[in-house]
Amino acid sequence: xxxxxxxLLLTFDGxxxxxxxxxxxxxxxxxxxxxxxxDISLEGKLLTGAFVAAAVAFISGSAWLGxxxxxxxxxxxxxxxxxxxxxxxxxQVVSGVAINILASGLTVVVGIALFQRxxxxxxxPRDVRFxxxxxxxxxxxxxxPVLGAIYSQLISGHNVLVYIALLAVPLTGxxxxxxxxxxxxxxxxxxxEAVDSAGISVTWLRYRALIVGGxxxxxxxxxxxxxxxxxxxxxxxxxxxxIALAAVIFGNWKPMMALIACLMFxxxxxxxxxxxxxxLPLVGELPTQLMLALPYxxxxxxxxGFIGKPTPPAAIGEPYIK
Amino acid sequence: xxxxxPPLPRWADLFLLPLINLMAAxxxxxxxxLLIGENPIEALGVxxxxxxxxxxGLGYTLYYTTNFIFTGLAVATAFHAxxxxxxxEGQAYVAGLGAALAAFAVSAxxxxxxxxxxxLGAALAxxIWGVIPGYLQAKRGSHIVITTIMFNFxxxxxxxxxxxxxxxxxxxxxxxxxxxxxxxxxxxxxxxxGLIGAKTTATPLNVSFLxxxxxxxxxxxxxxxxxxxxxxxxxxxNPEAAHYAGINVARTIIIAMAIAGAFAGxxxxxxxxxxxxxxxxxxxxxxxxxxxxxxxxxRNHPIGIFLAALLFGALYQGGxxxxxxxxxxxxxxxxxxxxxxxxxxxALAYMFNAPLSRLIARVSAPKEMARG
Numbered sequence: 285x286x287x288x289x290x291x292l293l294l295t296f297d298g299x300x301x302x303x304x305x306x307x308x309x310x311x312x313x314x315x316x317x318x319x320x321x322x323d324i325s326l327e328g329k330l331l332t333g334a335f336v337a338a339a340v341a342f343i344s345g346s347a348w349l350g351x352x353x354x355x356x357x358x359x360x361x362x363x364x365x366x367x368x369x370x371x372x373x374x375x376q377v378v379s380g381v382a383i384n385i386l387a388s389g390l391t392v393v394v395g396i397a398l399f400q401r402x403x404x405x406x407x408x409p410r411d412v413r414f415x416x417x418x419x420x421x422x423x424x425x426x427x428x429p430v431l432g433a434i435y436s437q438l439i440s441g442h443n444v445l446v447y448i449a450l451l452a453v454p455l456t457g458x459x460x461x462x463x464x465x466x467x468x469x470x471x472x473x474x475x476x477e478a479v480d481s482a483g484i485s486v487t488w489l490r491y492r493a494l495i496v497g498g499x500x501x502x503x504x505x506x507x508x509x510x511x512x513x514x515x516x517x518x519x520x521x522x523x524x525x526x527i528a529l530a531a532v533i534f535g536n537w538k539p540m541m542a543l544i545a546c547l548m549f550x551x552x553x554x555x556x557x558x559x560x561x562x563x564l565p566l567v568g569e570l571p572t573q574l575m576l577a578l579p580y581x582x583x584x585x586x587x588x589g590f591i592g593k594p595t596p597p598a599a600i601g602e603p604y605i606k
Numbered sequence: 607x608x609x610x611x612p613p614l615p616r617w618a619d620l621f622l623l624p625l626i627n628l629m630a631a632x633x634x635x636x637x638x639x640l641l642i643g644e645n646p647i648e649a650l651g652v653x654x655x656x657x658x659x660x661x662x663g664l665g666y667t668l669y670y671t672t673n674f675i676f677t678g679l680a681v682a683t684a685f686h687a688x689x690x691x692x693x694x695e696g697q698a699y700v701a702g703l704g705a706a707l708a709a710f711a712v713s714a715x716x717x718x719x720x721x722x723x724x725x726l727g728a729a730l731a732x733x734i735w736g737v738i739p740g741y742l743q744a745k746r747g748s749h750i751v752i753t754t755i756m757f758n759f760x761x762x763x764x765x766x767x768x769x770x771x772x773x774x775x776x777x778x779x780x781x782x783x784x785x786x787x788x789x790x791x792x793x794x795x796x797x798x799x800g801l802i803g804a805k806t807t808a809t810p811l812n813v814s815f816l817x818x819x820x821x822x823x824x825x826x827x828x829x830x831x832x833x834x835x836x837x838x839x840x841x842x843x844n845p846e847a848a849h850y851a852g853i854n855v856a857r858t859i860i861i862a863m864a865i866a867g868a869f870a871g872x873x874x875x876x877x878x879x880x881x882x883x884x885x886x887x888x889x890x891x892x893x894x895x896x897x898x899x900x901x902x903x904x905r906n907h908p909i910g911i912f913l914a915a916l917l918f919g920a921l922y923q924g925g926x927x928x929x930x931x932x933x934x935x936x937x938x939x940x941x942x943x944x945x946x947x948x949x950x951x952x953a954l955a956y957m958f959n960a961p962l963s964r965l966i967a968r969v970s971a972p973k974e975m976a977r978g
Contacts, residue, residue, distance in 0.1 A: 324755070368953035377690050377751050379953035381898055382945050389941025390638070397642040397934045526755055533752065573770065577763030580756040587748035596749075 289430070293437050295554050300442065301512060303550030304449045305330060305521075308504035309528030310535065310542040311456045312497030318460065318537055319493035320473040320599040324380030325365050326501060327525025328387030329358040333505015335391035338405040338516035339398060341412050341509075350412075350510050351445075355502030361387070362498030366491045373603035384525075392518050403518040405509070414443035414511035445507040452500060456539040459496075469493055473597035476604040486604045501525075530583040536594055549579040612967040614959060624903055624910075624951060626958050628917075631946035638942060642934050649928060649935055656927025657920035665796065665809025666926075671912075671919030672811075672876045675818040677897025678915050679825050680736075680870035682906040684750075686829055687862040688842040693739060693754030694870040695894025696761035697732040701871030702878050702885040703768065704731020706783055709790040709879070720789035724879045725817070725872070732871015733864040735761060740863025744856035750863075758894075769887050783885040792880040814876035818915075821869060822908040828865070838862050870894060892941075899944050902952040918944070 309326045316323035333354035341350030361383050368379040392403040399405055419440035425432045460466040472479045472489045480486050508524075509516045527549055535542025556575040563569055585591055614623065636646035657667045677694045684691035708727020712720050739753040769781035776784075792812045799806050829835040837858045840848040845855050877889050896918055903917070904910030925940035950957075 322751070324751070364949070368949065372954055372957050374953035374955060375690075376953075377692070378898070378902065378948060381692065381895065382948035382953055384945075385895060385941055385948060386945030389938045389943075389945055392938040393638065393642070393936065393942055396936055396938075400934070403938070523759060526759065529752070530756065571767050571771070573763050573767035577760045580759045580763075584742070584748070584753055584756045584760075587752060588742045588746040589748075590746075 290433070291558065293433055295551070295558050297437050298554035298558070299547060299550040300438070300446060301550075302553050303546045304446045304512075305504040305507050305524050306528045306531055306546040306550060307449045307543055308452055308500045308507070309525055310531045310546050311452045311539060312500035312504075313529055313532040314456060314460070314535075314537055314539055314542060315469070315493045315497045315500075317532060317600055318473045318597055319469050319490045320476060320597055320602065320604070321365075321369060321490055321494060322376040322380065322601050323365070323494070323497060324377055324529065325361060325383035325387075325525075326497075326528055327521055327523065328380075328384035329361050329498060329501035330505045330508070330525045330528075331384075331391055331519070331521040332361055332387045333358045333502040334509040334520050335395060335405070335505070335516045337502075337506035338408065338509035339395070341506075342406055342408055342515075345409075345412055347408075347412050347414055347506075347510050351503060351506040354506040355499050358502030358505060359495055359498035362494040362501075363491075366494045369603060370487055370490050370494075373605065376601055376603075388519060391516070395516065395518070405516040407515045408510065412510070413514055414445055414507075416441045416443055417447075443507075443511045445503060445511045448503060449507070453539050453543045460539065465492070470597075472604075473599055476599050480604070480606065490604075527579050530579055533583055533594055533596075534586055536592075537597060552576075552578050612963050614963045615966060618962065618966055620905070620910075623955075623958060623962065624905070626962065627951040627955070628903070628947065630958070631943060631950045634946050635939065635943045639935060639939070644932055644935055649932065649939070652927050652931045653921065653924025655924075657924035660927075662807035662809045663923060665807060665811040667916070667919045667923040668815055669809060669811040669876070669881075669919070670922040671915045672815045672818045673873050673893045674896055674900045674915035674918045675822060675911060676869055676872045676876070677894050678900030678904060678911040679821055679897075680732075680866045680894070681897045681901035682904070682911060683825065683829075683838075683866040683869060684862055685901055685906050686835075686842050687838045687859055688845075689740070689743065689859065689862060689866075690751050691736070691739075691754055691863065691866050691870075692751055692898065693736065693757045693867075693894070694897045695890050695892070696754070696758035697735040697867040697870035698873035698890045698894050699758075699761045699765055700735040701728040701732035701874035702889060703765065703773075704728050704734075704871065705874040705878050706773075706786060706885050707731075709786045713787040713789075715789060717789045717791075720787060721792060721879070724786070724790040725875050728871045728874035728879065729868040730871070732874070733868040736867020736870065737860060737864040740860045740867075743863070744859040762888075765885075766887065769885060773885065775884070781887040786879065786883045790879055791883055792875070794880075810881040812876065812880035814872070814880045817872065817875060819912075821872065822912055825869075825911075826908045834858075834861065870897070896944060899948045899952070902955075903947060 309330055313323050313326055336357040337350035337354035340353035341347050365379050365383055368374040369376040395403045395405060422436045422440050426436045468479060468484055468489055472486055476486045508520055531542050531545035531549060534545035556572050559570050560572050587594060639646040639649050657663055680694040681691050705724045705728035709720060709724040712723045735757060739750050739757055742748040742753050743750040769783060773783040775782060792814060795811045796806045796808050837853045840853055841855050841858045849855050873893060878885055900911055900914040900918055903914035921940045921943060925937040928935050928939055929937055
């Protein structure tokens with residue numbers, strides 16, 4: 285029993301690690317989509333962020349500079365997305381697809397030109413990565429059964445970006461529901477005409493929403509290559525941006541619900557990798573690869589209205605034309 | 607306020623604008639090459655030589671072109687019904703399974719039976735993977751973009767599971783299926799040309815290329831010469847109006863997605879029935895996504911799709927040549943070009959529209975005045 289609890293704890297620990305980039309990207313997605321802009325380019329921003337963070341951290345020797353550069357790169361992609369589909373009223377999905385393909389090409393091309401390692405960046409020295417933070421009193425409470433383990437394993441001992449991701453959720457909620465900017469942002473995703481006739485710029489509001497999203501995706505990218513891993517590997521985002529998008533839909537475009545969706549998807553993946561090759565009673569060995577498709581299957585079922593009813597922002601996907 | 611933009615003449619809209627968008631995309635990529643410290647003109651030269659001049663270059667170019675015609679048609683068919691099919695990748699991937707299963711189902715049959723069976727198997731599997739998102743869009747209101755993205759990932763998971771498990775060739779380490787029955791192999795074009803005495807370099811180019819050309823014709827007839835095609839275009843222009851005109855909108859969407867999936871599925875004919883003769887992990891290699899660029903550049907018209915597919919075929923083959931000739935630019939450069947092309951000719955399609963039409967209006971205005 286104690287062993288089972290410990291395994292469960294480790295799985296929750298893994299859940300948090302896997303969910304961190306999902307949470308950040310999902311918050312980015314909420315900002316964009318709540319303002320009425322479909323953001324498929326989460327994936328591309330995440331990938332670019334990961335590359336730029338690793339490259340700049342390696343060259344400068346500072347993990348924080350890596351994060352800053354990743355944010356800058358990711359926001360640049362947000363601006364391109366905005367330029368195409370807000371300023372020029374282009375198709376938002378097409379623009380997102382373009383950015384994703386662009387990112388997968390550019391990261392490898394620049395990576396090879398800079399480091400000649402087939403698209404990877406050199407492994408970062410230990411002191412240029414984000415290290416786990418030990419919380420106060422970990423050693424003294426570790427001996428306490430259950431609670432001590434929860435405190436030392438689950439709550440303490442993550443790197444700073446994990447905590448930033450967790451803080452991003454209430455922050456997003458606060459901005460969306462408690463500030464004037466958030467009120468306008470939600471309005472522009474529902475009835476842009478109303479916002480426009482109140483004399484507020486639809487364009488500038490949507491740009492700001494995308495920029496905030498760019499910041500979150502940049503941090504998420506840095507997490508992949510400078511905190512979770514120690515270098516950039518080609519295509520290292522591996523569809524996480526799309527899972528985050530699924531979490532946004534699953535969370536019905538609400539921050540807390542999206543967080544729960546991210547944790548659920550994270551738990552599925554963490555549990556799957558723990559159960560790999562394990563012979564379970566009754567069901568036998570789990571088909572790991574099939575389990576990894578569950579977030580996508582669940583999202584399809586949800587979108588089709590088989591579990592709950594999604595209510596996307598009313599004006600999503602439509603360029604605003606005066 | 608700026609003056610109203612005069613409409614673009616047809617020739618400019620069909621040829622000049624796509625060309626300008628292509629040039630803009632290549633220009634930005636050229637800047638990247640320059641920043642890396644290589645000569646973009648030289649790189650372009652290497653790509654052109656690799657794609658058309660070197661022995662076998664053209665064969666490989668047309669072999670890639672075949673893939674892009676199929677995936678381009680998959681996107682274009684859906685586009686005509688105003689559906690954005692991002693699922694070409696998954697549809698083509700699952701089609702590999704369909705082709706293999708069909709070929710094994712008639713493993714004792716001669717080529718005349720085995721080949722059509724394999725082709726139909728590919729098209730059918732692709733159609734199934736396209737029709738489910740179509741159904742969910744038409745009947746349950748799910749956004750087709752999101753559903754097709756999810757279906758790409760679901761397809762990938764299923765195929766990994768199958769290729770690493772039930773379909774894995776015994777004794778194999780890398781996930782790939784057993785070989786297809788030999789009767790299903792498609793003839794290579796260099797072999798066929800050899801039969802009539804023409805000696806050409808051996809390339810993977812096979813009769814799928816002819817199938818792709820036929821598909822372009824079928825697509826044209828379907829969209830512009832049949833009742834169904836009319837329904838598809840009507841739904842694409844205005845679903846409400848189509849509904850009042852007595853068109854069954856939901857049914858049209860479902861059928862359009864089935865056809866789109868079938869076109870994507872034919873990619874498996876080229877790659878699996880034609881060349882590798884077995885299903886390989888990730889064999890679709892992004893061809894499905896390139897189809898989006900092909901359809902956008904080709905303006906969803908068969909001639910445009912052919913030209914755009916040829917362009918991308920040349921880019922893929924020429925891009926492979928970059929690996930050999932340069933130390934610091936590789937074939938991933940092609941992904942960059944592809945992304946830029948989707949950006950300029952898709953998302954920013956009309957950025958050059960207004961300035962261009964003002965320019966044309968200004969140039970042609972004095973003539974008209976003189977005439978008037």
